[in-house]
Amino acid sequence: MHHVIAPTPDSPASQAVGLDLDGTLTQPGPWLGGRIGLPQPGAIDALRTLARHRAVFVYTARPTRWLPEVADWVTWYSGLEAFVDPSPERAYWTSSGGTILVTNTKLGAAAYVDDRAVHHAGDWAITFAAVSRAIGLGRPGVCTTT
Structure with missing residues (x-):
């Protein structure tokens, strides 16, 4: 939209x-x-x-x-x-x-x-997935602790 x-x-x-x-x-x-x-x-x-x-x-x-x-x-x-x-x-x-x-x-x-932008259209699940891919969250060797 x-x-x-x-x-x-x-x-x-x-x-x-x-x-x-x-x-x-x-x-x-x-x-x-x-x-x-x-x-x-x-x-x-x-x-x-x-x-x-x-x-x-x-x-x-x-x-x-x-x-x-x-x-x-x-x-x-x-x-x-x-x-x-x-x-x-x-x-x-x-x-x-x-x-x-x-x-x-x-x-x-x-x-x-x-x-370097990630578009946010109101759905944080989609936005978070895109950001996570961009910064390598969930890949071996990438720190995922908070």
Whole structure:
């Protein structure tokens, strides 16, 4: 079952789409030392299209010191203005019009695109099974104690 999350003024989360950087916008690979991979095929076109319709933020687990390089990468490849989130208290990004926020905080959003995500559709038995497979629970040699 699919449902549309329409942008509404009373729901700031409905305004945005969050895009993970590493392995989602970029081709898979290590990022040690601040290295940022090349864009995945189709990623930049998708980012530009989404930015025409919703507020878009790029999130990453990278430390704050690497965020300016991420913003530069987004601007270089997309041609859109990207800047580092200056607010540690921000919960939402609602500015549409093609300006991309770069953050290491997962803000409220209508949708997230992330290579490590497991979709939860209301059934924890299915979700837990998917997470368990992803992290190897139940395999020999994997700790399963709580």
